Amino acid sequence: MNNARNPLIAGNWQMYKGGLQGVELAGALVGIAREVPNVDLVIAPPFTVLAACAHEVEGSSIAIAAQNFYPKNEGAFTGEVSAPMLKDSGCTWVIVGHSERRQYFGETDATVAERVQAAIAAGLEPIVCVGETLAERESGQTLAVVNRQVSAFINLLTHHAVIAYEPVWAIGTGKTAGPNEAEEVHAAIRAQLDKHRSGLGTTTRILYGGSVKADNAAALLACPNVDGALVGGASLDANTFGAIARAAQTLA
Ligand code: PGA
Numbered sequence: 541m542n543n544a545r546n547p548l549i550a551g552n553w554q555m556y557k558g559g560l561q562g563v564e565l566a567g568a569l570v571g572i573a574r575e576v577p578n579v580d581l582v583i584a585p586p587f588t589v590l591a592a593c594a595h596e597v598e599g600s601s602i603a604i605a606a607q608n609f610y611p612k613n614e615g616a617f618t619g620e621v622s623a624p625m626l627k628d629s630g631c632t633w634v635i636v637g638h639s640e641r642r643q644y645f646g647e648t649d650a651t652v653a654e655r656v657q658a659a660i661a662a663g664l665e666p667i668v669c670v671g672e673t674l675a676e677r678e679s680g681q682t683l684a685v686v687n688r689q690v691s692a693f694i695n696l697l698t699h700h701a702v703i704a705y706e707p708v709w710a711i712g713t714g715k716t717a718g719p720n721e722a723e724e725v726h727a728a729i730r731a732q733l734d735k736h737r738s739g740l741g742t743t744t745r746i747l748y749g750g751s752v753k754a755d756n757a758a759a760l761l762a763c764p765n766v767d768g769a770l771v772g773g774a775s776l777d778a779n780t781f782g783a784i785a786r787a788a789q790t791l792a
Pocket of ligand 1: 706
């Protein structure tokens with residue numbers, strides 16, 4: 541693995557730990573970060589604790605991500621949060637196009653692309669999520685769906701982009717893509733990136749997400765085209781998230 545593709549383990553806290561518990565979890569991860577010097581650690585708390593978590597992890601190698609934002613800088617958009625606001629809160633990353641956003645909040649390939657553009661313009665690193673539903677997998681459309689989703693934002697990617705492949709049927713279900721299933725899709729995404737722009741595949745990190753746990757992380761992370769993990773449920777506990785980070789450190 542080259543330096544541009546340092547292993548990255550990101551915790552998506554989803555709609556959990558939006559208060560003091562979140563700050564405590566961030567604090568508990570600071571010690572773990574010291575044990576995994578070759579792994580990039582990112583946590584994505586809810587909006588309400590972004591600034592407090594950023595403060596809590598200051599001086600450590602942990603970076604803060606938001607889970608979403610609205611792609612305008614400011615204005616009369618009640619209830620929304622902009623990319624510059626996330627930067628002001630201490631974020632350096634943002635998750636874009638998570639399947640729950642696509643499924644429940646009407647995000648499309650087009651709105652995902654808008655957010656990728658706005659995130660990069662504001663100086664945030666996007667972690668852009670793609671992945672097929674169970675019906676799409678069962679009808680043999682996995683690679684076509686993922687290819688279409690990546691095509692929507694491929695023009696916007698810089699040379700240190702991060703894409704997360706998260707099969708929708710594996711998120712929060714306890715079902716994981718096996719290492720071979722994950723590797724097949726990751727390799728296809730990397731080939732698509734390289735075909736689009738020479739070298740883009742070599743420098744883009746492709747994370748796997750969907751029921752990554754302490755006991756399956758090592759096998760997934762050992763796949764040559766899996767550069768890290770986007771972890772939901774198992775990121776809500778410092779010990780299990782730490783175990784996944786340590787698995788990445790062992791392979792780094
Ligand atoms: P999970 O969630 O690890 O709980 O399946 C993944 C995600 O939300 O990105």
